[in-house]
Amino acid sequence: xxxxxxxxxxxxxxxxxxxxxxxxxxxxxxxxxxxxxxxxxxxxxxxxxxxxxxxxxxxxxxxxxxxxxxxxxxxxxxxxxxxxxxxxxxxxxxxxxxxxxxxxxxxxxxxxxxxxxxxxxxxxxxxxxxxxxxxxxxxxxxxxxxxxxxxxxxxxxxxxxxxxxxxxxxxxxxxxxxxxxxxxxxxxxxxxxxxxxxxxxxxxxxxxxxxxxxxxxxxxxxxxxxxxxxxxxxxxxxxxxxxxxxxxxxxxxxxxxxxxxxxxxxxxxxxxxxxxxxxxxxxxxxxxxxxxxxxxxxxxxxxxxxxxxxxxxxxxxxxxxxxxxxxxxxxxxxxxxxxxxxxxxxxxxxxxxxxxxxxxxxxxxxxxxxxxxxxxxxxxxxxxxxxxxxxxxxxxxxxxxxxxxxxxxxxxxxxxxxxxxxxxxxxxxxxxxxxxxxxxxxxxxxxxxxxxxxxxxxxxxxxxxxxxxxxxxxxxxxxxxxxxxxxxxxxxxxxxxxxxxxxxxxxxxxxxxxxxxxxxxxxxxxxxxxxxxxxxxxxxxxxxxxxxxxxxxxxxxxxxxxxxxxxxxxxxxxxxxxxxxxxxxxxxxxxxxxxxxxxxxxxxxxxxxxxxxxxxxxxxxxxxxxxxxxxxxxxxxxxxxxxxxxxxxxxxxxxxxxxxxxxxxxxx
Numbered sequence: 001x002x003x004x005x006x007x008x009x010x011x012x013x014x015x016x017x018x019x020x021x022x023x024x025x026x027x028x029x030x031x032x033x034x035x036x037x038x039x040x041x042x043x044x045x046x047x048x049x050x051x052x053x054x055x056x057x058x059x060x061x062x063x064x065x066x067x068x069x070x071x072x073x074x075x076x077x078x079x080x081x082x083x084x085x086x087x088x089x090x091x092x093x094x095x096x097x098x099x100x101x102x103x104x105x106x107x108x109x110x111x112x113x114x115x116x117x118x119x120x121x122x123x124x125x126x127x128x129x130x131x132x133x134x135x136x137x138x139x140x141x142x143x144x145x146x147x148x149x150x151x152x153x154x155x156x157x158x159x160x161x162x163x164x165x166x167x168x169x170x171x172x173x174x175x176x177x178x179x180x181x182x183x184x185x186x187x188x189x190x191x192x193x194x195x196x197x198x199x200x201x202x203x204x205x206x207x208x209x210x211x212x213x214x215x216x217x218x219x220x221x222x223x224x225x226x227x228x229x230x231x232x233x234x235x236x237x238x239x240x241x242x243x244x245x246x247x248x249x250x251x252x253x254x255x256x257x258x259x260x261x262x263x264x265x266x267x268x269x270x271x272x273x274x275x276x277x278x279x280x281x282x283x284x285x286x287x288x289x290x291x292x293x294x295x296x297x298x299x300x301x302x303x304x305x306x307x308x309x310x311x312x313x314x315x316x317x318x319x320x321x322x323x324x325x326x327x328x329x330x331x332x333x334x335x336x337x338x339x340x341x342x343x344x345x346x347x348x349x350x351x352x353x354x355x356x357x358x359x360x361x362x363x364x365x366x367x368x369x370x371x372x373x374x375x376x377x378x379x380x381x382x383x384x385x386x387x388x389x390x391x392x393x394x395x396x397x398x399x400x401x402x403x404x405x406x407x408x409x410x411x412x413x414x415x416x417x418x419x420x421x422x423x424x425x426x427x428x429x430x431x432x433x434x435x436x437x438x439x440x441x442x443x444x445x446x447x448x449x450x451x452x453x454x455x456x457x458x459x460x461x462x463x464x465x466x467x468x469x470x471x472x473x474x475x476x477x478x479x480x481x482x483x484x485x486x487x488x489x490x491x492x493x494x495x496x497x498x499x500x501x502x503x504x505x506x507x508x509x510x511x512x513x514x515x516x517x518x519x520x521x522x523x524x525x526x527x528x529x530x531x532x533x534x535x536x537x538x539x540x541x542x543x544x545x546x547x548x549x550x551x552x553x554x555x556x557x558x559x560x561x562x563x564x565x566x567x568x569x570x571x572x573x574x575x576x577x578x579x580x581x582x583x584x585x586x587x588x589x590x591x592x593x594x595x596x597x598x599x600x601x602x603x604x605x606x607x608x609x610x611x612x613x614x615x616x617x618x619x620x621x622x623x624x625x626x627x628x629x630x631x632x633x634x635x636x637x638x639x640x641x642x643x644x645x646x647x648x649x650x651x652x653x654x655x656x657x658x659x660x661x662x663x664x665x666x667x668x
Contacts, residue, residue, distance in 0.1 A: 048500060051614040052601040053306045053313070057322025059351060061358040068361060072329055074478040075321060079288050079329075081473040082316035082613070084246035085253070087466055089444045091117065094257040097424070098126060102416045106130050107188040109412055111419040112195065116247070116254040117441055121427050123204035123419045124197030124255075125152065127188040132264055139269035139396040140259045141187050142252065142285070142292070143196040145180050146278030146380075147214070147309065152196060152203045153414040154178045169381035174411040183273075183385050185409045190389065190398055193265060195255055199277065199311065200244060204419050207429035207437075208232075213244045216310050217605045229435030233310075238608050240442045243314040245284075245609075252285035256292065268293060269396045273388055275299050275338075275380035280312045280323075287329035294395050296336040296388050298380045301327045303351045304343035306614075313609035319616050320479025320500075324351045331355075332362035336391040338384045339372035348372050367395070382406060468663075475623050475656055476616040477663055496629065500616075502581035504625045506632075509564065514573045563626075563650040567633055568641040578629055580622040580653070622653050627660025631667045 051057075062068045080086035100111035110126040132138065145151035156164070156177050164176040175182035184194040201210035216233055224234035232242060252272070259265050271294035272282045279300025286295035300307075301323050307313055318326075327335060335355070339347045352370040359368040371387035389404035420426045449466070452459040472478055481500060494506045565576045582597060598618045600611040616624070626644075633642055646654030 048502070050599055050601050050611070051318075052603065052610065053308055053614065054304070055306075055614065057303050057306060057318070057324065059303065059322065059324040059328065059354045061328070061354050061361070065361040068328075068358060074472075075325065076288060076329055077469055078316060078319070078321070078473050078478040079284065079326065081241060081470055082246075082314045083249045083284070083288070084241035084243065084314075084441075085249060085288065086241075086470070087445065087448060089117070089250075089441070090448055091254075091444070094254055094261060096258045096261060099424070100419070100421070102412055104130070104185075104410055104412075107185060109417070111417070111424075112197070112258070113419050113424065114254065114258050116251045117437065117444075119427065119433070119440070120207065120247070120437055121205070122197055122251045122254060122258075124195055125184075125417055127184045127194040127196065128264075129188055129191055129193075136264055137266035137269075138191055138193055138264050139271065139392070139398070140193040140195070140262075140265045141392065142255055142259075142270070142272040142274075142282075143180070143184055143187075143194050144248075144252070144272070144274035144278035144281040144285075145196065145199065145202070146274050146276035146281075147199075148180060148276075149210075150203050151180050152198055152417055154180055155411075155413060164381070169376060169379060169383070171382050171406060172408040174409055175382060175406060177411055179380060179382070179385070181411060182382075182406060182409065183380070183388070186385070186389060186404075186406045187392065189407070190393065190400065190404070192392070192396075192398075193259065193262065195259060197251065197255060199281075200247060203417075204426070207427060207433055208244070208247075209429070212434070214309050214311055215605075216607055226435070228432065229437075229439030231431070231434055232438060233607055235608075237438055238315050238612075240438070240445070241314070241316075242438050242441060243609060244311040245314040245317070248281055248311055249284055249288070252281055253289055256289060260291075267291070271295065271392060271396070273298065273392075275384075276378065277307070277309055277312055280307050283323065283327040283330065286333070286335075287326050290333075292333075294334045294336075294392065295327075295330050296391055297327065298338040298384055298388070299340045299342060299344050299378050301337050301351065302339075302344040302347050304346060310605070310607050310609065313607065313613045315609050315612040316473060317609070317613045319476055319612075319614060324355065328355060328358050331359050332364040332367055334367045334391065334395040335359075336369045336371065336387065338380070338387060339370060339374060340376050340378050340384075341374045342378040345372075345374045471656070471659055472663055475620045475660055475663075477624075477660065479616075481624065481628070481664065496625065496632070498625075498628065501621055501625055504581050504629075505579040506565075506629055507577050507579070509575045509577045511572055511574045514568055514571055563654060564645045565630070565633065566643040566645060567637055568643065569637060569639070576633075578626065580625050582618045582622060619653065619656070623656035623660050626653060626657025627662075627664060628667075630657065630661040631664065634661075635667045 062071060077086065080088075094114050096112055096114040098110050098112050102109040107130055108128050110128070112124050112126050113121050116122050129138070145154075148154055154177075161170075161173055161176040164170040165173065170176035170179065170182075172182075180196065184196050187194045198205035199213070200208045201213035212232065219231060219233060224231050225236055230236040232244065237243070256270060259270060260267055270292055272285055272292050273296035274282045275298035277300075279297035282295050282297040283301060286292040303322060303324055306318060306323050327337075337344075337347070337352070339345060347370055352368075355368050356365055359365045369387075369391065371384065373383050376383065386403045386405060389400070390402040392398065393400040393402070393404060449463060452463045479500075481498070493508075496504050496506065563578060563580075565578060567574045567576065599615075601614070603610045630642065630644065633640075644654050644658060
């Protein structure tokens with residue numbers, strides 16, 4: 001998607017299309033919304049208000065477990081597609097390097113590196129109890145750190161340390177200096193293995209730097225794609241569902257793989273807990289990876305702000321949903337959360353009761369809990385961590401009495417924690433690496449599909465199912481659609497309204513004997529509909545300058561004539577024209593033109609995910625409108641033969657509309 005203030009593509013630039021077919025090629029059609037030749041900004045089409053990361057996102061649990069299971073299947077698919085892990089890339093087994101042990105009195109810290117994608121290195125530390133009995137199977141906790149800059153090496157300044165101690169947030173100076181390390185140490189002392197790794201752009205993970213991963217605002221269109229590959233945030237990256245959020249999700253999944261290579265890890269007791277942006281990583285990771293048996297996202301899950309960083313957003317991720325419902329995918333596995341004086345402060349009355357209702361459908365109401373401490377600002381302080389320790393002990397059977405309090409520890413700083421040294425040099429990074437990575441990531445997925453296309457009937461069916469599932473997500477069909485309400489305005493027009501879509505119009509253009517019906521037709525003047533069928537004429541027969549002006553053909557209020565619906569009822573056929581959303585009148589020196597207006601949210605950071613992570617794109621809206629219209633006509637004329645005719649720029653919309661009509665259940 002092209003957004004405001006970005007450089008337009010010139011005639012000589014590469015078309016913004018994908019170079020090879022991919023399982024989710026529909027994403028390109030979806031996100032690179034087609035525009036008619038006049039690409040001037042216009043008034044936005046009327047319709048539902050745009051959602052953004054601050055829009056209230058309530059969760060209404062279904063009344064039955066069966067209804068939730070159906071919804072959960074769709075929602076999990078949506079998350080997988082949005083995060084670039086559907087289909088899951090087939091990667092080599094994780095081969096971690098574990099070295100550089102740091103010894104403490106009752107725990108150890110190792111340095112860990114492994115690849116999430118070929119060449120993309122995950123960096124972190126592994127905390128373990130110092131004494132592990134032979135043949136023991138221990139629980140393991142994943143510890144994403146969130147938006148505390150350089151969090152693995154975090155060391156608060158003395159003034160902040162004093163404030164945290166004086167205000168009751170922390171009990172010990174070292175925990176106040178690095179509360180994230182305090183969490184890892186305490187869990188190791190409780191008998192857990194803990195893997196604490198870097199978000200992209202933090203500490204040792206500099207292949208994609210902080211500016212690119214978390215502070216992206218804009219980039220010139222002309223440089224986004226070259227022969228070496230393409231940049232994240234570009235239309236091509238979005239077409240492949242490649243994002244920072246996706247890369248961090250892959251890192252989480254590969255971190256689970258890494259833990260499962262360790263003989264002392266109990267594969268049935270893997271948990272995840274992080275705060276803020278680490279909370280987002282926690283509930284997303286647990287939502288799509290059922291190997292994670294327990295989750296404790298702190299100060300993140302709420303019906304309010306959904307995640308302000310580019311690393312927490314991806315196109316398609318929250319269309320029709322929000323963080324509370326996504327966290328609900330963890331059910332019936334144990335889910336603990338905290339709330340503070342931030343966007344989570346309303347969770348006790350808005351969000352958590354609904355999660356309790358959902359867990360009650362499973363008979364597991366005791367497996368979801370909220371620990372509010374709204375007198376503290378945004379945090380994962382000692383008070384909140386004590387709740388985590390009790391949650392882990394309770395559900396992983398560690399046997400500790402509550403409350404489980406921390407003891408002081410000897411803080412480890414950068415020189416002891418950093419994974420890079422002479423024997424383990426830092427890998428390549430920067431823009432060239434980013435292009436190489438995105439291209440390789442796409443090639444891995446493309447190769448999987450190409451191989452299946454050369455396979456047997458079962459593999460071909462797998463490709464077809466992948467495409468079907470991907471189209472459903474891209475066209476917004478994994479979110480329930482409200483039934484359309486058709487209001488007859490006059491004898492020839494019907495206005496359609498749907499709570500989730502802008503208004504659209506179906507107009508009877510003309511009727512004529514079926515035997516006389518020509519190839520795709522249109523009208524020179526819609527006012528002549530009621531007089532004679534001879535007013536129908538071939539679009540191709542119109543002069544070029546007249547055919548290029550939609551208003552000259554059908555008037556400004558009609559859809560461009562390449563799209564029509566024929567309803568054949570015996571000897572007579574009715575031909576309808578449909579005016580979908582997104583076309584708006586624009587004045588120009590050579591007459592009225594119609595252009596497509598793709599609305600985007602107001603955000604100075606022009607990442608597509610801030611719009612299309614929350615809103616169904618115009619292409620998908622139009623496909624839904626067309627599909628619902630076809631269903632309406634099929635219901636109104638059950639014995640009729642209905643044909644959809646399209647040409648030129650309307651052909652992709654027609655194909656998507658037919659898919660919608662077939663994918664949705666019939667109208668009641």
